[in-house]
Amino acid sequence: MFKPARPIKVGVLGATGAVGQRFLQCLDGHPWFEVTALGASGRNVGKKYGAVPGWRLSSDVPKYVRDIELVEGEPGKDWDCEIIFSSLPSDIAGETEERFAAAGYKVFSNARNHRTDPDVPLMIPEVNPDHSSILRYQQQQRGWDKGFIITNPNCTTIHLVLALKPLQDAFGLKKVLVTSMQSLSGAGYPGVSALDIVDNVIPFIDGEESKVESEPLKLLGQLVESNTRFVDAEIAISATCTRVAVREAHTETVSVELGRKTTLHEVAEVLQNFQSEPQRLQLPNAPINPVLLRHEHNRPQPFLDREGAGAMATTVGRLRHCSILDYKFVLVGHNTIRGAAAASILNAELLTVQGYVGN
Amino acid sequence: MFKPARPIKVGVLGATGAVGQRFLQCLDGHPWFEVTALGASGRNVGKKYGAVPGWRLSSDVPKYVRDIELVEGEPGKDWDCEIIFSSLPSDIAGETEERFAAAGYKVFSNARNHRTDPDVPLMIPEVNPDHSSILRYQQQQRGWDKGFIITNPNCTTIHLVLALKPLQDAFGLKKVLVTSMQSLSGAGYPGVSALDIVDNVIPFIDGEESKVESEPLKLLGQLVESNTRFVDAEIAISATCTRVAVREAHTETVSVELGRKTTLHEVAEVLQNFQSEPQRLQLPNAPINPVLLRHEHNRPQPFLDREGAGAMATTVGRLRHCSILDYKFVLVGHNTIRGAAAASILNAELLTVQGYVGN
Amino acid sequence: MFKPARPIKVGVLGATGAVGQRFLQCLDGHPWFEVTALGASGRNVGKKYGAVPGWRLSSDVPKYVRDIELVEGEPGKDWDCEIIFSSLPSDIAGETEERFAAAGYKVFSNARNHRTDPDVPLMIPEVNPDHSSILRYQQQQRGWDKGFIITNPNCTTIHLVLALKPLQDAFGLKKVLVTSMQSLSGAGYPGVSALDIVDNVIPFIDGEESKVESEPLKLLGQLVESNTRFVDAEIAISATCTRVAVREAHTETVSVELGRKTTLHEVAEVLQNFQSEPQRLQLPNAPINPVLLRHEHNRPQPFLDREGAGAMATTVGRLRHCSILDYKFVLVGHNTIRGAAAASILNAELLTVQGYVGN
Amino acid sequence: MFKPARPIKVGVLGATGAVGQRFLQCLDGHPWFEVTALGASGRNVGKKYGAVPGWRLSSDVPKYVRDIELVEGEPGKDWDCEIIFSSLPSDIAGETEERFAAAGYKVFSNARNHRTDPDVPLMIPEVNPDHSSILRYQQQQRGWDKGFIITNPNCTTIHLVLALKPLQDAFGLKKVLVTSMQSLSGAGYPGVSALDIVDNVIPFIDGEESKVESEPLKLLGQLVESNTRFVDAEIAISATCTRVAVREAHTETVSVELGRKTTLHEVAEVLQNFQSEPQRLQLPNAPINPVLLRHEHNRPQPFLDREGAGAMATTVGRLRHCSILDYKFVLVGHNTIRGAAAASILNAELLTVQGYVGN
Structure with missing residues (x-):
């Protein structure tokens, strides 16, 4: 069974939202991925994740994220990670995800914005695992070096x-x-x-x-x-x-x-x-x-x-x-698990084995 | 607009059930029909309708039925009426309704038992008002004199x-x-x-x-x-x-x-x-x-x-x-109104104008 | 039984909200009060009430208000009425209601802002019908001529x-x-x-x-x-x-x-x-x-x-x-009926008989 | 930390009911207790637990009980166990539990019947762990040798x-x-x-x-x-x-x-x-x-x-x-966990350490 050489760092955009909470729950104890950055909107930036009210899952806030400080959702040194999981609302997801991809991040998006782009894979690992092969073309078309965008469906x-x-x-x-x-x-x-x-x-x-x-x-x-x-x-x-x-x-x-x-x-x-x-x-x-x-x-x-x-x-x-x-x-x-957060994560797992991530 | 010469007496079988309660609510103040008999199962027979617990509509028990005494659901002198509205459960509806029809009552049934009988009309007045024409044949086939059975759908x-x-x-x-x-x-x-x-x-x-x-x-x-x-x-x-x-x-x-x-x-x-x-x-x-x-x-x-x-x-x-x-x-x-109790009542209204009832 | 000499004109502030809808439902066919003005917030001003989406009561929008045009919630010629029923949210109710009272309107408020004012009656007609007697003092204190504010409780x-x-x-x-x-x-x-x-x-x-x-x-x-x-x-x-x-x-x-x-x-x-x-x-x-x-x-x-x-x-x-x-x-x-809209209306009915309204 | 010398065999009365299902869920993987007998009412006796319809917890039927055959709820050779957990309905719990206790079983009951008996402990381990000391007196009074009844509250x-x-x-x-x-x-x-x-x-x-x-x-x-x-x-x-x-x-x-x-x-x-x-x-x-x-x-x-x-x-x-x-x-x-099934189990755990069970 495949295992990456070292933990792969991931960040979550929209970490305080409903799907964002599911991302953190699903990433708790993940064998390959390590959460290193959490993005939030204005008034929560600077707070520790555990100090933000509004956790609404019946389990408690996972311990591993409680002390991570929320940062702004823009690429930069706050985002020390290779993968970005995005559960941003669609009014801002489109452009934000592009900025992250352009900055070299590998963006796995749950938002609808790029799903229909002709050079963006819309993927379910059980259904069309080969569709990631368009990513080289995507990078070439968009002038992106290491970054890319891949989406999961509704x-x-x-x-x-x-x-x-x-x-x-x-x-x-x-x-x-x-x-x-x-x-x-x-x-x-x-x-x-x-x-x-x-x-x-x-x-x-x-x-x-x-x-x-x-x-x-x-x-x-x-x-x-x-x-x-x-x-x-x-x-x-x-x-x-x-x-x-x-x-x-x-x-x-x-x-x-x-x-x-x-x-x-x-x-x-x-x-x-x-x-x-x-x-x-x-x-x-x-x-x-x-x-x-x-x-x-x-x-x-x-x-x-x-x-x-x-x-x-x-x-x-x-x-x-x-x-x-x-x-x-x-x-x-x-x-919100198989239908959203874990859909993105499973895509990231597949692309890790396929060699698009973790190298 | 049609109006029968005198009030037409009706009885309700299964008067304490969910659909039975709707029958009584829908018949409250009806311009043609007068409720004269209410049937119930064993332990409630002999009680006044208003004394039976379990009314579950947000309006109160209609005043006009509170003092009517519940009787057994079998044809006889307790049933001084021409029309029978039946909301009996299907395990007893079939035979009970036949006994009432044989005894000369005009049975409008909400139960499923006779809906598929080849000589029983299944009617919605807006849809197939002419299907009542089979009733003469039904009476002839079954040897019923004045009584008949007519059903409304699910x-x-x-x-x-x-x-x-x-x-x-x-x-x-x-x-x-x-x-x-x-x-x-x-x-x-x-x-x-x-x-x-x-x-x-x-x-x-x-x-x-x-x-x-x-x-x-x-x-x-x-x-x-x-x-x-x-x-x-x-x-x-x-x-x-x-x-x-x-x-x-x-x-x-x-x-x-x-x-x-x-x-x-x-x-x-x-x-x-x-x-x-x-x-x-x-x-x-x-x-x-x-x-x-x-x-x-x-x-x-x-x-x-x-x-x-x-x-x-x-x-x-x-x-x-x-x-x-x-x-x-x-x-x-x-x-439970258009889909059940009032469906039977509307059938009875139609058949009254058509001359099958009230003569 | 008391009856005012002529219909008393009333306006409703916050007419499109949850309690506002109840006001209009409760005022439908009122024997004394006639709705002549409806206030709304920005984007609905100028629309007919029946054209505003969001009616959420199980009955339909009452016919009598469908063609009334929504106006801004500020006193002036659009408000041709004696009584104001207010179901404004508390962030704006306080000052708006005062402006209406100062302009001579008799304000019956469902908002919490003035309930605890020492010169404003908080009334339930069955409980403290005499508390309206403070209104002369209220007008005197606040320099209001004909207008006043009266509140109903939470x-x-x-x-x-x-x-x-x-x-x-x-x-x-x-x-x-x-x-x-x-x-x-x-x-x-x-x-x-x-x-x-x-x-x-x-x-x-x-x-x-x-x-x-x-x-x-x-x-x-x-x-x-x-x-x-x-x-x-x-x-x-x-x-x-x-x-x-x-x-x-x-x-x-x-x-x-x-x-x-x-x-x-x-x-x-x-x-x-x-x-x-x-x-x-x-x-x-x-x-x-x-x-x-x-x-x-x-x-x-x-x-x-x-x-x-x-x-x-x-x-x-x-x-x-x-x-x-x-x-x-x-x-x-x-x-929302006895606990809100009809509470204000019952207060207005009481004050009409008491002579504070309709003269 | 205490550990019994060997697994303690337990049976569950009322195993197919709502609390019974919780008992089996809570006993899944229990470090001390091993489920060896499951009681049910008439029509399910003889079936394997996994073949009985009506499991209503969001997790599936635990694997360990699927092949256990349901037996009648009366003491005898089908009940090869020391402890009985009872979630019987109160109309039969009282006497059935007594028959099991008389036959030497240690009965931990969730039913209300014996809670108020003067010689039966009603216990929450955090609240009155010493109340088990009445058990010797209970056995003496009732002529029971090894068996007893202990209850948990509502x-x-x-x-x-x-x-x-x-x-x-x-x-x-x-x-x-x-x-x-x-x-x-x-x-x-x-x-x-x-x-x-x-x-x-x-x-x-x-x-x-x-x-x-x-x-x-x-x-x-x-x-x-x-x-x-x-x-x-x-x-x-x-x-x-x-x-x-x-x-x-x-x-x-x-x-x-x-x-x-x-x-x-x-x-x-x-x-x-x-x-x-x-x-x-x-x-x-x-x-x-x-x-x-x-x-x-x-x-x-x-x-x-x-x-x-x-x-x-x-x-x-x-x-x-x-x-x-x-x-x-x-x-x-x-x-149904702390308030019922696990309440009985925690009582059994306490009494095991106290020496009333497992010897």
């Missing part, structure tokens, strides 16, 4: 595509119709007002459906022309995204039309046997099975299944025929 | 079909794919355990999907062969039914494929202009518009829209193109 | 004091220990983040306990020295205020020590028979019984009891002995 | 008394007034109907207040007359117990009158420095600090603090003066 997309990838590989994939019931944490903090969601459903999440309809096409697409251009997969996706009163984990009802006829049994086999590059490489955060298939009639449920495989798996259940498309199922996945 | 079906009917009429209808997020009251009382639904979604409701996939076919189908046989509509429906932490009103995300090409504008027009027999007849519980079309980007919401048109309308919003089928939208409807 | 205080007043009158009152479980709407909109309250309790509400411990003393106190000075009641109050995941209505657990020995029966009698000035005057919004006493072992509950007496009553239940003080009970009251 | 009592004990020791304790906001899991499964608690508070829990008012008196009392009789502490306690929509952890607002004057600072010191017998003995489940004192203005909160010290501590916050009694505070504690 939380709803990640879990959807983890379930779609084995189907695409085995049978081909033509149509996907999905309704999501998304959790509160996906909207950040303070995010959703309690008055909008207690005893209610909100049938709309701004910008979400277009992400869910487009990001999978890049993820399931090809990197062509000597690793310089992405070609989208030819899949039709239709999404309706809603918000429900669940703290954590998105639920998605999915119907798919496959490329060839198969059987329910084969579909089940393919889902539960799915393993890919992170499993082969035994990356620290890789689940043994990225897709957990459950056979109980009333699973998956966000409360019961969000922690599946250390919150790194997508749990699929209720697999059955669909009278309109071919098959349908329900999936549940943790949106 | 709560999820009712709101779905209210939105589908105008589309079928205007454009034809080929495919429907629906995901429901159903409310707690739909499961009765005590129904769903709080531990199963707080901070959670349950992706399964026993028996629900098969109802939603089949009942619309009878509702949107034809009554043929001199009013003796129903022929199902030829529509493919695929449903996923889930439960969410909402007290009242179901939310459904719906994609449809129509019979002919049209425009988004035309679809919107057809939905919001939909009116049918109950509106023409000005039935007491008929909403002016059975479908309310909202244009805000984040509506309908169960908390905000469940009371629409006195809880008698289906509110549709987020109407837009679907990249897999033709159009998609979200609907919200009150499941 | 929502938690109102319901507590409605239950305390009959006890004070009948037995005297020495100590009150209260724990509140307050609703989400009490924090305004967006107010409480869903992530802070789903599956949680927040044991703190900023500034709330000091209001609950002090406001009752003024309400239950005396107006002395020729109506120029308030003397607080001598009661010790200890409050703990918490927030729970309830949309509307505060629940309070209360223990009291009375001035003299009595019986549980007498305490119950005194609570349920409580009637006061608004009942005698038959004010339009006065409930027949300001205190509803329930005898079921599991009442009052916010969901079931918040609409009691048109949401104008305090519902008391679980009345029993306390082994530390004398008696204890639980109360529930609607916090 | 979940609400446990956390209350963990906070009261250090105050009693340091200052004496005269009066306690408490309002609880209890979690859903405290009612077992299915327990509370979602329709009763979503958007609601239930101000009553059957039998709860009398337990909270009486159990602390035995816990904080004395064992006298050569370890044959308990004398209650002389403390007046007044409780109001309510249910809120929280999955896990009870919140309690507490006011106390102490035996002597002290300072807020001293009270805080005494609470946070509290350590007792389990800490001295370093029992496996003993938290380092049984009381965690938090200084943030808005803590403790059940969502954030229920896992404090491995869910074994009581978290106290908002410590301040009370204007009626002396001091007041808010506490939060996990009700």
Whole structure:
């Protein structure tokens, strides 16, 4: 099993936000990465992380970060690290991440800004581990020496595509119709007002459906022309995204039309046997099975299944025929761990083994 | 506007249950119907309705029923009425309703038992008001003199079909794919355990999907062969039914494929202009518009829209193109008023005008 | 029954906020008051009320206000009215209300700013209807001609004091220990983040306990020295205020020590028979019984009891002995109707009959 | 640190219930105790534990119990163990536990039935570790040879008394007034109907207040007359117990009158420095600090603090003066771990070191 020669230093942009807190929780005790810098906005700069109010995870602030002093989110000597994990809000993420990349940092971003850039990989290690090969072209195009930007998808997309990838590989994939019931944490903090969601459903999440309809096409697409251009997969996706009163984990009802006829049994086999590059490489955060298939009639449920495989798996259940498309199922996945913070970290683990980091 | 010559006496079977309470609330001050008999199970028989604990609506027990004495749910002299509204649980509804019909009562049932009987109408007054014409055949077949059984659909079906009917009429209808997020009251009382639904979604409701996939076919189908046989509509429906932490009103995300090409504008027009027999007849519980079309980007919401048109309308919003089928939208409807108690009452109002009742 | 000679024109400051919406709902169809002016903050000025998004009550925007144009919240010709109802946030309420009073408007404020001013009445019509007598002194002190400011208490205080007043009158009152479980709407909109309250309790509400411990003393106190000075009641109050995941209505657990020995029966009698000035005057919004006493072992509950007496009553239940003080009970009251908007309106109704308004 | 010579075999009565599941979760990997028998009711007898549906904790069924076969809850050869942990419902717990004790088993019960028996210890190891000394007398009285019954208190009592004990020791304790906001899991499964608690508070829990008012008196009392009789502490306690929509952890607002004057600072010191017998003995489940004192203005909160010290501590916050009694505070504690399953286990750990078990 791979192990870097020495600890790799990482910094976190947006360290006090909802996803930032998950980054620090997921990096606690990481075997390869060492947190050396934490960025925050104005009024918290200069404070120790442990002295900033607003930690909202049920575990306490990890001990290892309590005494780290928050610094401004701009490249410079305060950022003594090779990797930048970014959970910045999208109004500032775009340009800040570029400044860090230009300054030589390797930026793993959870923000949406660069996901659709033609020279930026949008990656899930189980899905398109080869898409990092565009990075040399990215650096060349942008005149960056050592730095680069790599992104992970939206939380709803990640879990959807983890379930779609084995189907695409085995049978081909033509149509996907999905309704999501998304959790509160996906909207950040303070995010959703309690008055909008207690005893209610909100049938709309701004910008979400277009992400869910487009990001999978890049993820399931090809990197062509000597690793310089992405070609989208030819899949039709239709999404309706809603918000429900669940703290954590998105639920998605999915119907798919496959490329060839198969059987329910084969579909089940393919889902539960799915393993890919992170499993082969035994990356620290890789689940043994990225897709957990459950056979109980009333699973998956966000409360019961969000922690599946250390919150790194997508749990699929209720697999059955669909009278309109071919098959349908329900999936549940943790949106701020596998769907956000740990998505970036797993990308960084993959790129470390691939040699883009730690050298 | 029609008015019966004298008040029509009605009784309610299952009067203390969740839907039974809604029956009594909806019948409070009804211009045509007078409640004269209330049925209950064993331990409550003989008590006055107001003395039975467990009223769970936010309004108080209506004054007019407080002193009515609960009687056993079997036909006989305690049941001095013409109409029976039944909200019995399905384990006893089937046979009890038949005994009442055989004894000459006109039974309007909210239970699922007889919905699929080939000689029993499954009706929504706006959708298939002519299906009552099979009743003469029903009576003949079963040897019933004055009594009959008529049913209303499942709560999820009712709101779905209210939105589908105008589309079928205007454009034809080929495919429907629906995901429901159903409310707690739909499961009765005590129904769903709080531990199963707080901070959670349950992706399964026993028996629900098969109802939603089949009942619309009878509702949107034809009554043929001199009013003796129903022929199902030829529509493919695929449903996923889930439960969410909402007290009242179901939310459904719906994609449809129509019979002919049209425009988004035309679809919107057809939905919001939909009116049918109950509106023409000005039935007491008929909403002016059975479908309310909202244009805000984040509506309908169960908390905000469940009371629409006195809880008698289906509110549709987020109407837009679907990249897999033709159009998609979200609907919200009150499941225990329009979706249950008032569904039976509206059927009874229609049949009164049609001459099956009150003579 | 009193009726003013002509409709009295009223304006609402903060008309688009959570309490502002309740003001407009409560004033819909008011027999005496006619809404002629609505104030809003910057970006909504000039819009028609019906065109402003964000109505969050389950009923629709009342028809009568949809076409009223929002104006700036400063006295002037846009404010063609005698009464001002203020639901302004406390950071601007203080000075704005003074400017309106100085300009001759009669200000009925729901804000906390002037509640403790020594020349401003803090009133609940059932509790201290005579406290308006200080208004002449207020005008004299402040050099105001026709205008004045009168306030209603905090929502938690109102319901507590409605239950305390009959006890004070009948037995005297020495100590009150209260724990509140307050609703989400009490924090305004967006107010409480869903992530802070789903599956949680927040044991703190900023500034709330000091209001609950002090406001009752003024309400239950005396107006002395020729109506120029308030003397607080001598009661010790200890409050703990918490927030729970309830949309509307505060629940309070209360223990009291009375001035003299009595019986549980007498305490119950005194609570349920409580009637006061608004009942005698038959004010339009006065409930027949300001205190509803329930005898079921599991009442009052916010969901079931918040609409009691048109949401104008305090519902008391679980009345029993306390082994530390004398008696204890639980109360529930609607916090944005009786606890806020309708509190101001009832004050205005009282002052109209008292001759301070409408002349 | 103590370690038994060999693993001590334990069985769990009521192993499939809500508290039973917690027992198995808490016993997973226990250094001293080995689970050898699991009891269940009729229809599950003979099944493997892993094959019984209804596990409702967010972690999966522990591996070590999956293959254990469920047996009937009666003493006999199926119960090859020394210790019995009982989470039986109270309608059968009383006699079943006696039969096990009579048959030589050492019964640690979470049920209420024997808590008030004059010869049965009601114990919290930090509070009254010496009360086990009555066991010889119990055995003698009841004619039991090796078996005995020992109980732990109600979940609400446990956390209350963990906070009261250090105050009693340091200052004496005269009066306690408490309002609880209890979690859903405290009612077992299915327990509370979602329709009763979503958007609601239930101000009553059957039998709860009398337990909270009486159990602390035995816990904080004395064992006298050569370890044959308990004398209650002389403390007046007044409780109001309510249910809120929280999955896990009870919140309690507490006011106390102490035996002597002290300072807020001293009270805080005494609470946070509290350590007792389990800490001295370093029992496996003993938290380092049984009381965690938090200084943030808005803590403790059940969502954030229920896992404090491995869910074994009581978290106290908002410590301040009370204007009626002396001091007041808010506490939060996990009700099914420290408040139930782990309470029994910690008692068993203590009695093992004390020599009552494992010999």
